[in-house]
Amino acid sequence: MLTLNNISKKYGRTTVLENIHYQFDNGIYGLLAPNGAGKTTLMKLITTLHFPNSGEIIWDGCDITSLGSKYRDQIGYLPQDFGYYPHYTAHKFMKYIAALKGISKHEVSNRVDELLEKVGLSHVKRKKLKKFSGGMIQRIGIAQALLNDPKILILDEPTAGLDPKERVRFRQMLSTLGKDRIVIISTHIVSDVESIAKDIILIKDRTIFKSGKVFDINNELEGKVWQVNVNEEDAHKLEKNHVIINKNISTDHYSLRIVSETIPHNAAILTKPNLEDVFIYYYGEDLLL
């Protein structure tokens, strides 16, 4: 179990994270917030690339600063700016990272082949990485992070730059990884984690302001999300007075998705809230920054 015990982090005089308290056990966690909210910082604290100004991180009952490499050996990390050697083949790159991680030579070959298979890249293992698509590079990124069979896998914006098809494939691959480890995925894209995360963690104003199962988080907006088709004039009136989650304009009407405590228009129909609604409702202003 990994516990963040009231951790705070400042850069200079600016506090980026404040009193973060959370407990992780095996499973996938979606760390969801707009850019700049502190997701990368939180991940760097967990990977020991940064240290908190106050609070402590506890792994299986011990402070990670006292565990040193015993703790770091348990971590697999895919950073946002994952660096790779374009002239290396997938196989050579994996062997290289395995050597850096101190994995013994007799273990390496099987492990590399097994992981390339797992991420669906064994058929291109002799291809140079410069020939790989963005999705394939991210899959190599996951494979290298898994080399040491980590108990904590940290993926920072793993789907950045991927097209929708690659995103789906990536999600399918990730969904199996949380069975026997903690997997923390940061993203500002709701659909990356909505269907695969056991818990969602939302960061706002430097702290965790909501966390829990998607169903429970969505439930907070139950009875408040409305769908309505209206003419242009009514659409403008509604936009002035309500939080608009989504707006589609067709030739003869406007289709609006609205969050409102009460029925916003006599043609409005109550609909089931989803995580996108929650995200836009709580972060609306921040998303425009």
Ligand SMILES: Nc1ncnc2c1ncn2[C@@H]1O[C@H](COP(=O)(O)OP(=O)(O)OP(=O)(O)O)[C@@H](O)[C@H]1O
């Ligand atoms: N090394 C640093 N020194 C000073 N400020 C930093 C440093 N790293 C991050 N910050 C600032 O801390 C805040 C949080 O950044 P962080 O990268 O953790 O956010 P994020 O949610 O991961 O966003 P993004 O997805 O854009 O990376 C930002 O305002 C950022 O400018």
